[in-house]
Amino acid sequence: MKQIVTGGQMKFLDDYTIRKIGIPSLVLMERAALSVYQALLEEKFPLKKVLVLCGTGNNGGDGVAVARMLHVTGVSADICILGKKDHYTEEMRKQVNIAENYHISFVKNAVPAEYTTIVDAVFGVGLSREVDGIYRDTIEALNRSEARIMAVDIPSGISADTGKVLGCAVKADVTVTFAYEKAGLLFYPGASYAGKVRTADIGIYKLPRNDFELSVLRCEEKDLYRIPERKPDGNKGTYGKIFLAAGSRDISGAAYLSACAALRTGAGMIKVHTREENRQVLTTMLPEAMYSFYDDEEIKKEQIQEGLTWADVIGVGPGLGTGQQAEDILYTILAEGGKPLLIDADGLNLLAGRMEVLTQYPAPILITPHLGEFSRISGVSVKEWKEAPLYLTRRFAQKYHLTVVCKDSRTVISDGSEEIFINTSGNSGMATAGSGDVLFGILMGLLAQGLTAKEAAPLGVYFHGMAGDLAASQKGEYSMIAGDMITQTTEILKKRGTVL
Ligand SMILES: NC(=O)C1=CN([C@@H]2O[C@H](COP(=O)(O)OP(=O)(O)OC[C@H]3O[C@@H](n4cnc5c(N)ncnc54)[C@H](OP(=O)(O)O)[C@@H]3O)[C@@H](O)[C@H]2O)[C@@H](O)CC1
Numbered sequence: 001m002k003q004i005v006t007g008g009q010m011k012f013l014d015d016y017t018i019r020k021i022g023i024p025s026l027v028l029m030e031r032a033a034l035s036v037y038q039a040l041l042e043e044k045f046p047l048k049k050v051l052v053l054c055g056t057g058n059n060g061g062d063g064v065a066v067a068r069m070l071h072v073t074g075v076s077a078d079i080c081i082l083g084k085k086d087h088y089t090e091e092m093r094k095q096v097n098i099a100e101n102y103h104i105s106f107v108k109n110a111v112p113a114e115y116t117t118i119v120d121a122v123f124g125v126g127l128s129r130e131v132d133g134i135y136r137d138t139i140e141a142l143n144r145s146e147a148r149i150m151a152v153d154i155p156s157g158i159s160a161d162t163g164k165v166l167g168c169a170v171k172a173d174v175t176v177t178f179a180y181e182k183a184g185l186l187f188y189p190g191a192s193y194a195g196k197v198r199t200a201d202i203g204i205y206k207l208p209r210n211d212f213e214l215s216v217l218r219c220e221e222k223d224l225y226r227i228p229e230r231k232p233d234g235n236k237g238t239y240g241k242i243f244l245a246a247g248s249r250d251i252s253g254a255a256y257l258s259a260c261a262a263l264r265t266g267a268g269m270i271k272v273h274t275r276e277e278n279r280q281v282l283t284t285m286l287p288e289a290m291y292s293f294y295d296d297e298e299i300k301k302e303q304i305q306e307g308l309t310w311a312d313v314i315g316v317g318p319g320l321g322t323g324q325q326a327e328d329i330l331y332t333i334l335a336e337g338g339k340p341l342l343i344d345a346d347g348l349n350l351l352a353g354r355m356e357v358l359t360q361y362p363a364p365i366l367i368t369p370h371l372g373e374f375s376r377i378s379g380v381s382v383k384e385w386k387e388a389p390l391y392l393t394r395r396f397a398q399k400y401h402l403t404v405v406c407k408d409s410r411t412v413i414s415d416g417s418e419e420i421f422i423n424t425s426g427n428s429g430m431a432t433a434g435s436g437d438v439l440f441g442i443l444m445g446l447l448a449q450g451l452t453a454k455e456a457a458p459l460g461v462y463f464h465g466m467a468g469d470l471a472a473s474q475k476g477e478y479s480m481i482a483g484d485m486i487t488q489t490t491e492i493l494k495k496r497g498t499v500l
């Protein structure tokens with residue numbers, strides 16, 4: 001797991017390192033600047049003529065120090081400072097003083113088009129409001145230039161918390177970020193503005209994970225070892241039994257994709273409860289599953305109860321529909337399930353406006369809404385969510401005692417505790433029908449094999465994104481379809497034993 005920080009957390013850590021640990025601020029700044037200087041060389045930036053664009057805060061101070069490092073190695077580097085002298089931080093003032101002693105050239109109205117490389121050191125994690133005026137004009141001119149752009153810590157104009165563009169922002173080729181990845185570099189559009197992100201250790205104190213009041217994390221490839229090991233003496237009961245209520249009169253695909261993904265992830269057995277119309281197609285396409293069917297008659301509760309008693313894990317929702325029968329099935333499960341429960345799609349649509357019924361359920365619940373569904377069940381608009389994705393996802397999880405997987409290009413996962421996850425695997429090829437059903441199947445499969453909802457959710461989402469990335473590498477983002485992701489889960493699980 002990789003630790004991510006918000007802007008506020010980074011400021012706290014800077015401060016802690018300086019005041020409590022005792023490393024002087026200028027030492028940190030020197031290391032920060034050196035890491036940017038090294039990145040300029042390693043990433044082969046064209047250093048014929050460099051402009052370092054600085055703000056008045058410590059991000060600007062980093063920039064002035066980078067200009068000095070370039071200057072002393074014979075590179076022609078101009079410094080342009082936006083903002084007034086009386087706004088300089090103490091460190092910025094000292095850096096400017098050093099640069100003046102080196103007779104580095106300061107320019108007033110820099111023309112970005114004249115430079116081969118531009119270093120963006122206007123705003124870092126201290127960006128506090130919308131960018132406008134001279135800042136906006138300069139950033140727009142910089143984005144129009146053909147120069148390669150290196151951002152210091154975070155592209156100026158990007159919110160370090162949400163990845164939002166505050167007015168306008170620098171479009172960088174490479175960003176060197178200090179100590180920790182900032183959440184705003186992972187969320188879109190920030191992730192697109194950052195280009196390639198390099199994280200540099202500059203001596204900031206590494207707070208133990210448990211000491212963060214709110215710990216933002218992301219999975220990485222080595223976390224795949226958390227998928228439960230296969231036991232040599234295991235039988236199909238060992239790997240879990242799933243009861244899945246999915247599909248409706250005209251929809252069989254969602255049931256197929258989620259059931260198939262669960263089996264491909266390693267679940268022992270699955271029983272699909274679905275409409276009679278799906279009998280032929282499902283039993284032909286997935287004979288490995290077991291089935292119980294219902295028709296136009298009233299829902300037979302005993303049939304469902306039997307499945308619930310047999311199962312270790314229950315899933316409800318994919319393609320279920322929102323009619324009376326679907327509602328009866330959902331409420332039977334809520335009343336009688338009593339086992340770890342996953343709810344997606346129509347299961348969630350049916351719950352809109354009455355989410356509090358979930359608080360009565362005696363076992364853990366994991367829900368997987370996309371943003372539209374999240375909006376329906378929470379009353380939070382998509383726009384509001386984008387302003388505070390971590391906070392709003394966590395608050396919702398806490399309110400209803402759930403594990404919430406809020407699906408988007410960067411999915412956010414929270415069980416309401418002090419650990420919250422952002423997922424960074426995956427690509428736009430996954431915005432294809434049935435992709436969410438595959439995720440649902442993967443999550444059911446992981447729970448069936450014994451992971452808790454909190455363990456399974458970030459791992460399953462990461463795993464699903466990896467499957468999407470492999471599918472994209474084979475079929476391309478345009479042509480990949482949900483079934484390709486199931487095929488690729490096989491390849492990822494083969495890797496499980498080789499990571500770590
Ligand atoms: N010693 C340390 O702590 C270390 C810090 N480090 C580096 O410092 C960075 C953080 O520095 P920081 O806290 O000084 O904030 P920073 O990002 O420079 O921005 C603040 C300035 O911007 C201004 N401003 C903000 N928004 C604005 C807007 N929309 N439009 C116009 N102006 C706006 C704001 O102005 P004011 O609000 O005062 O008017 C203020 O002048 C961090 O990202 C890292 O790069 C590293 O060197 C390691 C050691």
Ligand SMILES: Nc1ncnc2c1ncn2[C@@H]1O[C@H](COP(=O)(O)OP(=O)(O)O)[C@@H](O)[C@H]1O
Pocket residue numbers: 370407408409410411425426427428429430431432433434435436437438439464
């Ligand atoms: N641009 C993207 N980058 C990464 N993942 C994406 C992107 N777009 C969609 N996804 C993922 O694809 C899945 C889509 O799920 P969902 O919207 O429920 O689709 P469906 O209902 O068609 O199955 C989610 O897991 C989501 O996170």
Ligand SMILES: [K+]
Pocket residue numbers: 059120121122123124151152153154155156
């Ligand atoms: K910057």
